[in-house]
Amino acid sequence: MTVGDGVTAGRGDIFLAGVGGQGTLLASEVLGEAFLLSGYDVKKSEVHGMAQRGGAVTTHLRFGPKVFSPLIEPGKADLLISFEKIEGLRFAHYLRPGGTLVVNTQEIYPPSVATGREPYPADAMDRLAKVTDRFFPVDALAAALSLREVRAVNMVMVGAGSHFLPLPVEAYAEAVRRCLPERVQEVNVLAFRAGRALLKAQAGSQEEGGVRR
Numbered sequence: 001m002t003v004g005d006g007v008t009a010g011r012g013d014i015f016l017a018g019v020g021g022q023g024t025l026l027a028s029e030v031l032g033e034a035f036l037l038s039g040y041d042v043k044k045s046e047v048h049g050m051a052q053r054g055g056a057v058t059t060h061l062r063f064g065p066k067v068f069s070p071l072i073e074p075g076k077a078d079l080l081i082s083f084e085k086i087e088g089l090r091f092a093h094y095l096r097p098g099g100t101l102v103v104n105t106q107e108i109y110p111p112s113v114a115t116g117r118e119p120y121p122a123d124a125m126d127r128l129a130k131v132t133d134r135f136f137p138v139d140a141l142a143a144a145l146s147l148r149e150v151r152a153v154n155m156v157m158v159g160a161g162s163h164f165l166p167l168p169v170e171a172y173a174e175a176v177r178r179c180l181p182e183r184v185q186e187v188n189v190l191a192f193r194a195g196r197a198l199l200k201a202q203a204g205s206q207e208e209g210g211v212r213r
Helices: 024-037 085-092 124-129 140-146 149-165 169-179 182-207
Strands: 012-021 041-047 055-065 077-082 095-104 134-138
Touching: 012 024, 012 085, 024 041, 024 055, 024 149, 077 149, 077 182, 085 095, 085 124, 085 149, 095 149, 095 169, 124 134, 134 140, 134 149, 140 182, 149 169, 149 182, 169 182
Parallel strands: 012 077, 077 095, 095 134
Antiparallel strands: 012 055, 041 055
């Protein structure tokens, strides 16, 4: 498994899954803008009915020379970027066989767990590792905290996922400048670079002997 073995250069389907408040939708905006800047047609669809209550937030993003529908069918996504472990499990069925799964190791308890009705699955990482051989866990929260900006978790995840997309790094930096206020652009570009570095290190550990959990 090598970094860069992701979607084809011509077209691809990206599924993003997270929890309300994590910036999943902003991450999809930056990704979409980066593809547009690089000459691709882009279509995306968002589901965020319970976002403000900490519910699931998802985005379908499709790119190519010409894209007619924004929706990704289950089992067709080339890349699934999950901002939380349970959300990765919840939407794993969207990933195609042999697809790439990049997951933030952060745990955010849904209401059923927070109220004690259900336990948080202790085997979440083991179950995620069985979804695909191309599984990359990333501690995006730690990276964001090192930059003293917890809200930059989303850009860390974009940076990690960017290894599997056919875009130059410069396109993401320009997309950040176009989508975010000037006062937070620098820290978000740094978060993007931190995510790329984390994923590169993670891929190296896999090549040395399996997924590190």
